[in-house]
Amino acid sequence: MARKKEYIEEEVIEKAMNLFWRNGYETTSVRMLEKEMGINQFSMYSSFGNKQGVFLESVKCYKKKAKEALVDKLKQSTNGVEAIKEYFYNFIEFSKDTKTNKGCLLTNTVNELGEHADTVIMSEIIKFATDIKSHIIKKLETDKQKDSETIAKQANYLMVSLQGLSVASKMFEKQQLEDFIESAFESL
Amino acid sequence: MARKKEYIEEEVIEKAMNLFWRNGYETTSVRMLEKEMGINQFSMYSSFGNKQGVFLESVKCYKKKAKEALVDKLKQSTNGVEAIKEYFYNFIEFSKDTKTNKGCLLTNTVNELGEHADTVIMSEIIKFATDIKSHIIKKLETDKQKDSETIAKQANYLMVSLQGLSVASKMFEKQQLEDFIESAFESL
DNA sequence: TATAAAACTAAGCAATTGCTTAGTAATAAT
DNA sequence: ATTATTACTAAGCAATTGCTTAGTTTTATA
Numbered sequence: 001m002a003r004k005k006e007y008i009e010e011e012v013i014e015k016a017m018n019l020f021w022r023n024g025y026e027t028t029s030v031r032m033l034e035k036e037m038g039i040n041q042f043s044m045y046s047s048f049g050n051k052q053g054v055f056l057e058s059v060k061c062y063k064k065k066a067k068e069a070l071v072d073k074l075k076q077s078t079n080g081v082e083a084i085k086e087y088f089y090n091f092i093e094f095s096k097d098t099k100t101n102k103g104c105l106l107t108n109t110v111n112e113l114g115e116h117a118d119t120v121i122m123s124e125i126i127k128f129a130t131d132i133k134s135h136i137i138k139k140l141e142t143d144k145q146k147d148s149e150t151i152a153k154q155a156n157y158l159m160v161s162l163q164g165l166s167v168a169s170k171m172f173e174k175q176q177l178e179d180f181i182e183s184a185f186e187s188l
Numbered sequence: 189m190a191r192k193k194e195y196i197e198e199e200v201i202e203k204a205m206n207l208f209w210r211n212g213y214e215t216t217s218v219r220m221l222e223k224e225m226g227i228n229q230f231s232m233y234s235s236f237g238n239k240q241g242v243f244l245e246s247v248k249c250y251k252k253k254a255k256e257a258l259v260d261k262l263k264q265s266t267n268g269v270e271a272i273k274e275y276f277y278n279f280i281e282f283s284k285d286t287k288t289n290k291g292c293l294l295t296n297t298v299n300e301l302g303e304h305a306d307t308v309i310m311s312e313i314i315k316f317a318t319d320i321k322s323h324i325i326k327k328l329e330t331d332k333q334k335d336s337e338t339i340a341k342q343a344n345y346l347m348v349s350l351q352g353l354s355v356a357s358k359m360f361e362k363q364q365l366e367d368f369i370e371s372a373f374e375s376l
Numbered sequence: 377t378a379t380a381a382a383a384c385t386a387a388g389c390a391a392t393t394g395c396t397t398a399g400t401a402a403t404a405a406t
Numbered sequence: 407a408t409t410a411t412t413a414c415t416a417a418g419c420a421a422t423t424g425c426t427t428a429g430t431t432t433t434a435t436a
Contacts, residue, residue, distance in 0.1 A: 002412035003402040024300065026214050030394055040415065041395075051394065100303070110359050111299050112212065115288070156364040157371035163359075164352015171298050171351075176344040183345035187375035190382035191432040218424055228385065229425075239424065 009047055010061075012037040017058035017065075021105045022097065024112050025055055052118055059121055062105045063128050069094050074135050080142035081188050084158060087136075088181045091162070092169055101169035104162075111167070133159055140188075154188060197235055198249075200225040205246035205253075209293045210285065212300050213243055240306055247309055250293045251316050257282050262323050268330035269376050272346060276369045279350070280357055289357035292350075299355070321347055328376075342376060 019028050019036045030051055034041055048054045070090050077083035095101045102108075106125045109117060117125075136158050140151045161184050169177055207216050207224045218239055222229055236242045258278050265271035283289045290296075294313045297305060305313075324346050328339045349372050357365055 001404045001406095001410060003404095003414075005413070027304075029392075031392085040413095042397090042414070042416090045395070046413075103299075107355065108299070111291075111296070111355055114358060116215075153367045153371060156360075156367035160352050160356040160360060160364060160368040161349070161372075163356045164348050167295065167299055167355045168348040168351045170302060172344075172348060176348060179341045179344035180348040183341060183375065184349075184372075187371065189380065189434045189436095191384075191434095193383070217422075219422085228383090230384070230386090230427090233425070234383075 005043075005047075007037075007039050007043065009057075012039055013048075013054070013057045013061050016054050017061045017105070020055060020058050021062070021102050021108070024108060026112065052121070056118070056121055056124070059105065059109070059124050063124065066094065066104075066128075071132060071135060074132075074139070077139075078142075080139055081185065083139050084136055085181060085185050088162070088165060088184075091165060092174075092177060095166070095169060100171070103170045104166040107163055107166040129159070132162075158184075193231075193235075195225075195227050195231065197245075200227055201236075201242070201245045201249050204242050205249045205293070208243060208246050209250070209290050209296070212296060214300065240309070244306070244309055244312070247293065247297070247312050251312065254282065254292075254316075259320060259323060262320075262327070265327075266330075268327055269373065271327050272324055273369060273373050276350070276353060276372075279353060280362075280365060283354070283357060288359070291358045292354040295351055295354040317347070320350075346372075 015036050015038070016033055019032060023032075030041060030044070033044060033051075033054060037044065044054060048057055070087055073090065074083055074087045077086065079086070091104070092101065095103055106128060109121070110125060133155055137151060137155045140146060140154055146154075161180075165177065165180065168180065172180075203224050203226070204221055207220060211220075218229060218232070221232060221239075221242060225232065232242060236245055258275055261278065262271055262275045265274065267274070279292070280289065283291055294316060297309070298313060321343055325339060325343045328334060328342055334342075349368075353365065353368065356368065360368075
């Protein structure tokens, strides 16, 4: 009874996600999204409501990709702390761009929008961060000599370090990033 | 022969700097600057050329403030590595806002504008980062047991950590930030 | 006191923003 | 084939962006 959509929502959202990842939320205009996603503004708004809606779906798409490329590997590994270090190295690869790195889309978002960010989007971000932290804690607990207090402290430390790596990867050279990772894990 | 300016450029720039610090470059509109600086757009443009000009002066103002509150203290201290740790703690105080922290204006800028940033502004930022790093190296060299290679590595590590602290301070609680600093200096 | 130079006010500029809407084309059930 | 439903195109909306300009006010000098 009705006409068919000429695009697959999951496919165009992945393109939108990459645009947001490269440029940030504000800098990415609806016109840019139109071009990159290859669909008209009408279609965008009928599928996702508004720009925030497109971004929310992009965030979900990013989470899925990051889960596959990073979190699942961390989850499956039995290497304890070494697995977390692997996560750090994998992240650099994951966020690689043509020249410099793009950082983590979620970190970029919090950093750009801060308090102004939509609460739905923020809760998505927090859920992901909490998930990563719990996996980090599990790997730290592999070492039976550590008490829960040092584990909590080290988990906090690693979460902040991860944020640092995300931002620093956008402006530092590979050598500095590797120096960072190696030094960061020296005392663990 | 001519009318006097009704404002002091240094004073209004400090206000502009605080606005940019809180909101970032793009989110800060010329209208917002007008209100915050308490001067008309005409005056803004005649004093600083354009929005980028206002921002460039704001960056210089930030550098001056950060130098006084952070770098000079680091420079003067004779506590070696402990002085660098002090720098980290001082930074948290320096970037404090009403509720969360504002991070470092320079880090925020690179993170927001990335490659799109004006080259003049970028060179100001790089100069400042290089300056901090050289002071960090000096403090590390206090420990005569460290060879130049480990010093270089540790300096890289600390610079990335500082970026991390800047971003993380915008979203983490004080306890996590202190956990980070303490853990970060454990192996040094 | 008259004058020229600079600084003010405020209205307005084109371009861009996110979003909407009027009109047309395609589709599956009747 | 007709019809109801949805998706498309593309033009256009008000609001905001960075910036300019026309006209007025202030000021130190001649």
